[in-house]
Amino acid sequence: MQIASAEWSGIEQEIAQSAFEKAYRREVEAVVAAVRTRAAHVTELEDVWRLNDFLSARRHEIDGKYDYQYPVLIFVFAQLIKEGWLQLDDLKGLADEKLVKISALVRM
Amino acid sequence: MQIASAEWSGIEQEIAQSAFEKAYRREVEAVVAAVRTRAAHVTELEDVWRLNDFLSARRHEIDGKYDYQYPVLIFVFAQLIKEGWLQLDDLKGLADEKLVKISALVRM
Numbered sequence: 001m002q003i004a005s006a007e008w009s010g011i012e013q014e015i016a017q018s019a020f021e022k023a024y025r026r027e028v029e030a031v032v033a034a035v036r037t038r039a040a041h042v043t044e045l046e047d048v049w050r051l052n053d054f055l056s057a058r059r060h061e062i063d064g065k066y067d068y069q070y071p072v073l074i075f076v077f078a079q080l081i082k083e084g085w086l087q088l089d090d091l092k093g094l095a096d097e098k099l100v101k102i103s104a105l106v107r108m
Numbered sequence: 109m110q111i112a113s114a115e116w117s118g119i120e121q122e123i124a125q126s127a128f129e130k131a132y133r134r135e136v137e138a139v140v141a142a143v144r145t146r147a148a149h150v151t152e153l154e155d156v157w158r159l160n161d162f163l164s165a166r167r168h169e170i171d172g173k174y175d176y177q178y179p180v181l182i183f184v185f186a187q188l189i190k191e192g193w194l195q196l197d198d199l200k201g202l203a204d205e206k207l208v209k210i211s212a213l214v215r216m
Contacts, residue, residue, distance in 0.1 A: 031156055035159065039148070041146050045139065048167075051168055056160060059157055
């Protein structure tokens with residue numbers, strides 16, 4: 001179900017980039033907030049290492065997820081919608097074909 | 109410069125254990141405080157990953173350092189004194205021979 005970069009029009013690329021950045025900003029804000037909340041409740045070394053594990057996992061996950069490559073972008077968007085960082089509405093303006101594919105992936 | 113466990117009297121073992129735990133508690137408190145301070149200043153993802161790196165480094169260091177094995181204990185105590193988690197006074201009651209060795213290591 002790959003869609004190569006040539007199939008994304010200029011306006012679609014702008015919409016995609018903007019949605020991608022919006023999701024990223026939202027997730028970053030959530031991570032920052034989670035770090036502050038968790039850190040405020042740290043009292044023992046075990047809590048510290050738990051925070052360390054949490055951060056390592058988020059880092060691995062975020063590094064892997066925010067991959068702005070047109071051939072995989074509909075999968076990325078589907079995942080971001082599933083996780084709540086994006087709504088289908090944020091992608092309004094993309095070709096119907098893409099929106100249908102993304103919606104199908106979200107329901108999977 | 110190893111001193112086997114047989115060379116630590118019962119009372120020395122008590123002093124050593126108590127000093128070891130004191131240093132550990134102090135360092136844990138410092139790490140917990142550092143985590144809270146750093147986390148309060150986190151605003152971007154880069155700050156989060158920097159905190160993660162800091163925690164990973166501290167974990168590695170602390171896991172390696174707090175090794176309660178009599179043959180290496182005078183090295184451990186020397187390092188804890190160098191780093192400020194312990195004072196020579198906390199080891200009062202150990203045989204002079206050990207205190208002299210620890211002092212020598214601290215000055216190295």
